[in-house]
Amino acid sequence: MKQVExxxxxxxxxxxxxxSIWVFHFCSAACNNCDIEILDAxxxxxxxxxxxxxxxxxxxxxxxxxxSGAISRKGATRLKFLYDIAPKPIAVVAIxxxxxxxxxxxxxxxxxxxxxxxxPVDAYIPGCxxxxxxxxxxxxxxxxxxxx
Amino acid sequence: MIxxxxxxxxxxxxxxxxxxxxxxxxxxxxxxxxxxxxxxxxNDLKLRxxxxxxxxxxDHFEILYHFSCDEExxxxxxRLRLDKKKPEAPSISGIITAAKWIEREMWELLGIxxxxxxxxxxxxxxxxxxxxxCPLRKDFTNEQRPKA
Amino acid sequence: MSKDQKRRTIIPIGPYHPLQEExxxxxxxxxxxxxxxxxxxxxxxxxxxxxxxxxxxxxQVTFLVERICGICSTSHPFxxxxxxxxxxxxxxxxxxxYIRCIIGELERLHSHxxxxxxxxxxxxxxxLWMWAWKYREIVLDICEQISGNRNHYAMMIIGGVxxxxxxxxxxELIKKTESLNGPLNMFKGAAIDDPVIGARTxxxxxxxxxxxxxxxxxxxxxxxxxxDIDSRRDSPHNSAYxxxxxxxxxxxxxxxxxxxxxxxxxxxxxxxxxxxxxxxLRDLKEGDIQTEVREIPAGEGIGxxxxxxxxxxxxxxxxxxxxxxxxxxxxxxxxxxxxxxxxVIGGDIxxxxxxxxxxxxxxxxxDRMQAVExxxxxxxxxxxxxxxxxxxxxxxxxx
Numbered sequence: 001m002k003q004v005e006x007x008x009x010x011x012x013x014x015x016x017x018x019x020s021i022w023v024f025h026f027c028s029a030a031c032n033n034c035d036i037e038i039l040d041a042x043x044x045x046x047x048x049x050x051x052x053x054x055x056x057x058x059x060x061x062x063x064x065x066x067x068s069g070a071i072s073r074k075g076a077t078r079l080k081f082l083y084d085i086a087p088k089p090i091a092v093v094a095i096x097x098x099x100x101x102x103x104x105x106x107x108x109x110x111x112x113x114x115x116x117x118x119x120p121v122d123a124y125i126p127g128c129x130x131x132x133x134x135x136x137x138x139x140x141x142x143x144x145x146x147x148x
Numbered sequence: 149m150i151x152x153x154x155x156x157x158x159x160x161x162x163x164x165x166x167x168x169x170x171x172x173x174x175x176x177x178x179x180x181x182x183x184x185x186x187x188x189x190x191n192d193l194k195l196r197x198x199x200x201x202x203x204x205x206x207d208h209f210e211i212l213y214h215f216s217c218d219e220e221x222x223x224x225x226x227r228l229r230l231d232k233k234k235p236e237a238p239s240i241s242g243i244i245t246a247a248k249w250i251e252r253e254m255w256e257l258l259g260i261x262x263x264x265x266x267x268x269x270x271x272x273x274x275x276x277x278x279x280x281x282c283p284l285r286k287d288f289t290n291e292q293r294p295k296a
Numbered sequence: 297m298s299k300d301q302k303r304r305t306i307i308p309i310g311p312y313h314p315l316q317e318e319x320x321x322x323x324x325x326x327x328x329x330x331x332x333x334x335x336x337x338x339x340x341x342x343x344x345x346x347x348x349x350x351x352x353x354x355x356q357v358t359f360l361v362e363r364i365c366g367i368c369s370t371s372h373p374f375x376x377x378x379x380x381x382x383x384x385x386x387x388x389x390x391x392x393x394y395i396r397c398i399i400g401e402l403e404r405l406h407s408h409x410x411x412x413x414x415x416x417x418x419x420x421x422x423x424l425w426m427w428a429w430k431y432r433e434i435v436l437d438i439c440e441q442i443s444g445n446r447n448h449y450a451m452m453i454i455g456g457v458x459x460x461x462x463x464x465x466x467x468e469l470i471k472k473t474e475s476l477n478g479p480l481n482m483f484k485g486a487a488i489d490d491p492v493i494g495a496r497t498x499x500x501x502x503x504x505x506x507x508x509x510x511x512x513x514x515x516x517x518x519x520x521x522x523x524d525i526d527s528r529r530d531s532p533h534n535s536a537y538x539x540x541x542x543x544x545x546x547x548x549x550x551x552x553x554x555x556x557x558x559x560x561x562x563x564x565x566x567x568x569x570x571x572x573x574x575x576x577l578r579d580l581k582e583g584d585i586q587t588e589v590r591e592i593p594a595g596e597g598i599g600x601x602x603x604x605x606x607x608x609x610x611x612x613x614x615x616x617x618x619x620x621x622x623x624x625x626x627x628x629x630x631x632x633x634x635x636x637x638x639x640v641i642g643g644d645i646x647x648x649x650x651x652x653x654x655x656x657x658x659x660x661x662x663d664r665m666q667a668v669e670x671x672x673x674x675x676x677x678x679x680x681x682x683x684x685x686x687x688x689x690x691x692x693x694x695x
Contacts, residue, residue: 029343033366033447036410040429072342073274073294104360107351108344109283109293110273129366129447171533172382172598196525197512198600199631201611201624214598214609218530223598246512246631272342283347 020052021143024062026082028075029111033129034068034096041132048136064091064142067115070098070105076112083119091142093123095135100124150193150217154224157188164227174212176227179237182213185226186240189215195224197244202254204285209235209260230260239265257284322636322652329645334637349623354380354454354592357620361610362448364625367410370403371603372610372625373452374535379610380454381534383597388587391580392456393536394573399442399451400528400535400601401566401573405476406435407604408559411653412483415556418649419496420685424486431479438472441465456586463582466574473570480567484560495691497553501651503639504550511635514628515606516562517655519546520554527602535601540572552654592618605629605655629655646683 027035041048042055056062059082071079083092094115097103102114115121122145125138151173155165161184164176177185189195195215203210209230216223228237239262241247251262252271259282262268270277281292323335345364349357361372374396381388409432416424436446442461443449451457461469487493503513508521518525524546532538545561547554594616601608606628613622632655640651 029341031363031366031369033363033369036366036447040433069341070343073277104363105343105345105348107290108348109288109290110342110344128363131446168595169382169385171531174596198607198609199624199626201622203613203622205621212611214611216600218525221531221533225598244512245510246634249630249634250626271338283344288347 020054021063021139022054022056022061023064023066024056024059024082024086025066025068026079027068028070028079029072029105030069030096030098034099037129037132037135038066038068038095041135046132046136048139053139059086062086062090064093064139066093066095067121068095068099070102070108070111071115071118072110073112076118079115079118089146091122091146092119093125093138093142094121095125095138096130097126097128100126103128150195150220150222151224153193154189157193158185161185171222173222173224174227175224176229179228179230182226182228182238183240183243186213186243189224189226190244193217197246198223200247200250200254202258202260202284204258206286208232209258211237211254211260213240235260236263237261238263241265256282258282259285322648324640324645324648326645331640331643331645331648334640336633336636338633346623346625349620351619353618354614354620357623358452358454359450361625362450365627366447367407368403368603368605368608368627369448370399370451371601371608372627374400375599375601375603375608375610376612376623377452377454378534378599378601379597379612380592380599381597382599383595383612383614384589384592386455386587386589388456388534389584390536391460391577391582392585393534393539394577394580395457395459395461395585396452396534397536397540398461398570398573399439399449399457401569402435402439402442403449404566404604405563406432406439408563409435411559411604412556415650415653418653418684419493420688421493427479428483431476434472434476438469441469453586454592455589458585460582460585461574461577463578466578470571470574473567473574476567477564480560480563484557484564487556487560492688492692493556494553496647496650496688497556498549498551500552500647501639501643501654502549502551503635505548507635507638508550511638512631513606513635513655514631515602515604516555516558517606517632517635519544520558521550522546522548525607527600527607531600536573536576537569539576540569542569542572552650555654592616603628606632644687646687649684 025035025038040046059065065086067079069075092115094100098105099115102111105111123138123142125134127134155162158175161177161181162175163178166174168174190197195217198214198216200211200213203212209232211228211230213226214223215226230237237260239251241251242264248266249271251265252268254260255262255268256270256273259280276294278294282288323337324331325333345360349360352360358373358376361376362369364372409428413425413428416422416428439449440446443451443459451459503517503521505522508518508523513521514525524544526544528537529544542565545558545565547558592614594614596611596613599610608628609626611624612620615621636652636655640648643651
């Protein structure tokens with residue numbers, strides 16, 4: 001969290017970033033419900049694309065990383081790698097109960113999450129799965145934080 | 149009636165025949181007869197191989213092979229008892245291609261060796277998981293897993 | 297490496313990319329533009345659920361298994377409670393049987409619509425994606441009205457169902473469900489008559505009946521290759537599938553087109569099952585939805601259910617305590633994904649995405665794994681997806 005504030009103040013990119021956020025999605029050891037709710041938010045009923053929020057395929061193009069799932073062992077190494085190569089500032093959002101705290105899978109032998117044990121997180125959106133309205137609410141909060 | 153045909157085909161290879169109810173039959177067999185019996189059930193009687201499950205009862209290992217007769221809604225589960233100190237069973241992946249993955253999984257999570265399998269390598273866990281540490285065994289604790 | 301292997305280039309599909317939400321790793325070995333071999337690696341989603349369920353009560357395990365997969369969220373609890381009911385010899389009241397079927401079929405509708413949308417995207421028809429998911433929202437609305445949540449309905453319990461459907465709401469629910477008939481018939485017409493979809497999917501990714509039997513595939517993948525199995529019809533214990541009228545669509549071509557058509561026909565059958573079940577509920581007494589269960593004796597039980605992707609299998613063994621001693625879970629995709637080894641061989645790379653997606657892989661059910669092997673990367677996922685979409689454009693111009 002402190003990293004984001006530091007970079008934002010230093011380079012004043014926050015204001016530019018918050019106009020039209022490009023998000024990169026990462027999931028590991030998830031049941032994929034949160035991922036489907038993210039895609040749901042792009043469909044006509046909720047339609048995040050009208051705000052300019054787009055899903056991109058490479059972390060290098062992203063302003064925000066959405067993570068879901070309790071992180072498995074392989075996912076943990078990948079997640080750290082992705083965060084390290086991501087151009088800063090990048091906001092990290094943990095979506096769903098599993099990403100926020102491990103959820104029901106906390107004591108599993110292959111679970112190395114939750115996300116904030118591996119990388120710093122800026123926003124938590126709990127729920128199992130969180131409704132698209134909750135996702136939009138979370139993203140609005142991230143935008144406000146980046147603008148501040 | 150399919151159970152009569154199964155009983156006839158297996159003949160004196162049956163160590164114990166247990167009928168739990170109209171739809172579930174548990175048949176204990178010796179591991180030397182496994183390949184022949186699998187051929188009889190899969191090729192001759194055309195039963196569908198559903199899956200195999202390995203169980204760590206505390207004093208020995210068991211593998212159950214579940215075959216399904218869809219027309220009559222009956223499951224025939226073959227039960228094999230294995231010694232805990234050296235758990236080994238013949239592989240049936242030459243007869244039933246679908247058994248390739250489940251034998252790898254049982255090898256990985258329970259430590260049962262399948263003789264004759266084309267390639268026993270890790271299926272679900274990371275390659276750097278320590279050898280001999282089998283998560284599904286009853287004596288496994290989370291402390292034994294590798295660090296992040 | 298032999299000379300042959302040196303000439304083959306390896307194209308990885310995966311592990312993480314935007315529209316295939318589930319991480320997995322398919323490695324295609326190609327020569328030129330033809331696929332020669334497929335290596336599949338799974339395991340990114342291994343969550344040790346079988347071990348976790350040994351430490352939870354029988355009732356808590358129902359909620360745990362719901363979260364195996366977000367899409368087949370009801371199938372796993374359905375099969376699990378069947379397994380425990382088989383273990384203990386429990387029968388459930390009739391009203392509960394109908395409610396179980398209703399929820400199961402609603403889930404099938406939403407899952408197939410989801411798949412239809414993704415298939416449309418892989419072929420390059422983004423409109424199909426948006427329309428399929430728009431009608432999916434209606435299904436999720438019905439689910440919310442019945443159970444309170446868009447996914448993870450938490451309706452199953454050992455001995456029956458947890459929530460009842462109010463008789464006074466039944467007319468409205470029937471109307472909403474029947475309103476899906478129109479769009480479904482439109483999708484059916486679009487899929488069967490459209491020349492471009494036909495050109496992209498007919499004859500592509502064929503799985504012969506013999507291979508299908510050897511790999512023991514399940515669900516629509518099997519029914520598209522001529523194998524007539526359906527756990528709902530074959531094993532309707534403790535559910536209402538033998539009390540309503542419906543059919544099982546089976547086709548014999550085994551290609552991607554057959555899989556598309558089987559799923560669309562199944563959706564139409566699902567609407568029939570739901571409306572008939574809702575109708576029957578009117579005559580049954582409200583509130584009689586659970587058999588009381590005192591304790592689970594020692595023993596073993598097997599439960600199966602036909603998830604949207606195929607048969608889900610749960611095996612539960614109990615020692616007489618209040619947690620399962622061993623819980624084995626097998627999702628249908630475990631068997632279906634392996635069959636891709638033969639379905640994709642000999643085809644074009646541009647067809648690879650649609651063939652791999654046609655078995656409707658649900659990796660979270662399968663506990664996938666992943667590894668990378670050497671070789672030069674020729675095309676990455678985005679390029680492969682683009683190849684697939686470009687092929688469609690080419691075909692459109694020719695027709």
